[in-house]
Amino acid sequence: ETEVADYMKSMAIRVSGFDVPRPIKSFADCGFPVQLMNAIAKQGYEKPTTIQCQALPIVLSGRDIIGIAKTGSGKTAAFVLPMIFHIMDQPELEKDEGPIGVVCAPTRELAHQIYLEAKKFAKPYNLRVAAVYGGVSKFDQFKELKAGCEIVIATPGRLIDLLKMKALKMFRATYLVLDEADRMFDLGFEPQIRSIVGQIRPDRQTLLFSATMPYKVERLAREILTDPIRVTVGQVGS
Ligand code: ADP
Numbered sequence: 257e258t259e260v261a262d263y264m265k266s267m268a269i270r271v272s273g274f275d276v277p278r279p280i281k282s283f284a285d286c287g288f289p290v291q292l293m294n295a296i297a298k299q300g301y302e303k304p305t306t307i308q309c310q311a312l313p314i315v316l317s318g319r320d321i322i323g324i325a326k327t328g329s330g331k332t333a334a335f336v337l338p339m340i341f342h343i344m345d346q347p348e349l350e351k352d353e354g355p356i357g358v359v360c361a362p363t364r365e366l367a368h369q370i371y372l373e374a375k376k377f378a379k380p381y382n383l384r385v386a387a388v389y390g391g392v393s394k395f396d397q398f399k400e401l402k403a404g405c406e407i408v409i410a411t412p413g414r415l416i417d418l419l420k421m422k423a424l425k426m427f428r429a430t431y432l433v434l435d436e437a438d439r440m441f442d443l444g445f446e447p448q449i450r451s452i453v454g455q456i457r458p459d460r461q462t463l464l465f466s467a468t469m470p471y472k473v474e475r476l477a478r479e480i481l482t483d484p485i486r487v488t489v490g491q492v493g494s
Pocket residue numbers: 300301302303304305308325326327328329330331332333
């Protein structure tokens with residue numbers, strides 16, 4: 257165990273929560289199927305980044321997570337890779353009943369970046385990824401959602417609009433990601449986030465990522481996550 261402790265110290269990883277899985281050192285330690293390993297290699301990702309080393313085993317074990325690490329640390333793959341794994345693990349995947357993975361991000365630029373990353377890893381499995389954000393035709397997005405998807409990447413406001421229009425059903429959603437939670441709060445999306453969370457079954461797995469952890473975000477995390485493990489990488493202010 258001292259070996260693990262030394263390793264985590266060298267990586268500047270701090271964790272809190274119970275029964276924390278030990279960090280991995282390579283993608284091969286994740287138990288990913290060969291198609292996903294190939295997609296990772298194709299991306300040029302040789303080894304997991306620090307946040308990925310600790311977040312991947314936690315998320316893959318089904319636990320809720322609060323991941324705090326600065327921009328550029330590789331948080332997207334830390335939630336996208338286990339999301340693909342989670343979806344492929346679902347029974348009766350062919351039944352088209354709305355997204356299984358739901359990702360909320362503060363801006364359309366960010367949602368689009370996550371969409372591109374998710375597409376790359378979803379491709380070998382032919383999973384459908386829908387991007388839903390403002391500034392583009394709501395009608396086109398309505399049609400895309402109606403056609404079915406396994407993953408939706410959304411800004412909160414547009415997702416609420418489309419839920420009101422009954423473009424999608426949330427009862428199959430079991431994997432919820434709130435990315436850049438601090439920025440979503442700064443942009444005033446707290447009510448929309450709460451509404452979305454309230455429409456997703458409580459036995460979901462919930463992941464919250466943020467560069468900083470102000471009190472308001474902390475309070476929401478405490479309400480909507482179940483026994484989360486908190487992972488902090490590096491020096492983070494609040
Ligand atoms: P964050 O969300 O923490 O700001 P991103 O997920 O956007 O960070 O990743 C930042 C950059 O690092 C992206 O260009 C991404 O493709 C790249 N990246 C992510 N994981 C790895 C990895 N394991 N190896 C190499 N590059 C990676």
